[in-house]
Amino acid sequence: MTYEEAVHTVDSLQRFVRRPGLERIERLLAEMGNPHKALRFVHVAGTNGKGSVSEMIAKVLERAGYRTGLFISPHVTDFCERIQVNGIPIPHGDLTELVEEYLPLIRRLEASGIQVTEFEWITALGFEWFRRQDCQLVVLEVGLGGRFDATNIIDAPLVSVITSISLDHTAVLGDSIEQIAFEKSGIMKQGGICVCYPDQPRAALNMLKITAEVMKNRFVIAGLNDLMLVEASIDGTQLLWKNGIPVRVAMAGEHQMKNAATALSVIEELRGLGWQISDRAVQEGIAAARLPARLEVLSRSPVVLLDGAHNPDGIRVLARAVKKQVTHKRIVGLTGMMRDKDVDSAVRELDGIFSSVVTVAPNGPRALPAEELAQYWEKRRIPAQPAANVEEGLRLALVKAGGEPLLICGSLYLAGDIRPLVFQELERKKTKEN
Structure with a gap:
């Protein structure tokens, strides 16, 4: 099987199913030995900004010396962008080998009436690659929604993150901000920590707070008060963080300041959990964070x-x-x-x-x-x-x-x-x- 054939094989699976749920991904992962159980996660949901926030967090963790997985979607130029370890996409040959290894399992599940979707398989392959690469922490971006998204099969993450919420995918997630926020708040797990983007619509924020209370989550709204804007241009944004620490965001747009505030709040929560992340790692990581097609x-x-x-x-x-x-x-x-x-x-x-x-x-x-x-x-x-x-x-x-x-x-x-x-x-x- 060539790399192109491997990608085509994954893409050939159905994209959506009539009945959303986690039963298919649960069965698939069980047959694979539950690779996700060996990993720890920061789980990121939202309408806009998921990719940027995930990239910032991952880059800071890399600079702090941790072996870091990053799972994002969709890709822009190469399928393997979706599954990265320390900023390096899974090599074409390794992805091809994983597809060949687990294709018989996919076909066996299909024969038993379990139709695994394209995204569910990609998610499972990502988990397996991160396990084989001994990742210490994985920044896991939700594909669509949250509650029934394949990534939500994980146990309680170290931190759940909700980025900017607005109307999108209304045919699947609902046609109101409250419904969409409810779906995305589904990534909160009992007794966890949730960091929220600092500028949510009131209806979305109310729904997130209700879910956090029900799930007994510590709910943290990322603070813009810790950041001061120094300069902004298409070359990026220069900020001062906390007590005057200079932080440069390479991605342009004032919204990236809010994304940075969200990522920095996540880093602070990880520090509180015992992860060793220096200010210098923060500076270098945020400056190194780049994604294609973000202005x-x-x-x-x-x-x-x-x-x-x-x-x-x-x-x-x-x-x-x-x-x-x-x-x-x-x-x-x-x-x-x-x-x-x-x-x-x-x-x-x-x-x-x-x-x-x-x-x-x-x-x-x-x-x-x-x-x-x-x-x-x-x-x-x-x-x-x-x-x-x-x-x-x-x-x-x-x-x-x-x-x-x-x-x-x-x-x-x-x-x-x-x-x-x-x-x-x-x-x-x-x-x-x-």
Whole structure:
């Protein structure tokens, strides 16, 4: 089996099931010897910011000398990004061997009527890799929701974390903030510690507090009072932490200050549990935390920015950051979205950002056709031109930008498709000019 065949095999499993629950992942892990039982976790749920907060926590733990696992989803450019140890994704060959080893088990369970989902298998493979790698602590990002998410099979984590909550995946999680907060609060375990993002909607915060009380959790709202903003730009954010300790967040946007506050509160809780984490490890870890497609600067000449925000709240945060930190009057947009997202709200949030837009359809059956997306922009009187594919869209957008900033956004799937193409196209243009 090749690596590509291994990834295809995992992807071929069904994505969702009619009846959510943890019975399938429980049976699968039991057959694998319960690798998750050998691990300790920080468990991270939320609508937006899960990846950034998880990355910050993991990097700080790495710098503190701990062998640290990181489980995130989805990936942007390579499937193996989902399962990392000390910042290194599981090698292609090792993932392939794990898939080959456990594929007979998956087929045996299917034959007995247990349909393991794609994410459940990925989660189980992650647990097994972290066990084999002797990870001392795993930062575990929830895939969807929390209560019935496959990652919630774990026993009580050292710390549960709830990042920013807003409306997304409403068909699965519910169409109100209270319902979504209830689903995400399901990662709290009896007698645990829960750290909460500092700027939650009131309805979400009330639900989280109720769950924390029922589960007898110590509920900690991450404090912004411990942080002071010094400087913010597309190059990142400079902060002072506690008693004047300088901390630099490499990822741009004022929301990253709130994500950093959440991560730092988690670190403080781990310190209280006896984990040895120095201030220097905190400084180095937060500065080293980077994720692709989080207002990522792909190029400076011309300026090309990439962001994977795909729900109204995430795009609202993106728009605010761009307005504050990109001072050019003229910005060209390259956008692509999935049809099951709130496209109208997303476009409305970006109103006033772009002088013109090129639309594309990301790869995949859920993609909104470029022509339909262009109509959303035209309704807001923003000139929009649909492109036949992502490659054509990128070339067209770079021409339209003509040296002015280009912002690519709307979907992590689009980010994954286009990120390597941007580097290739800019290198091609540079070679041609020379």
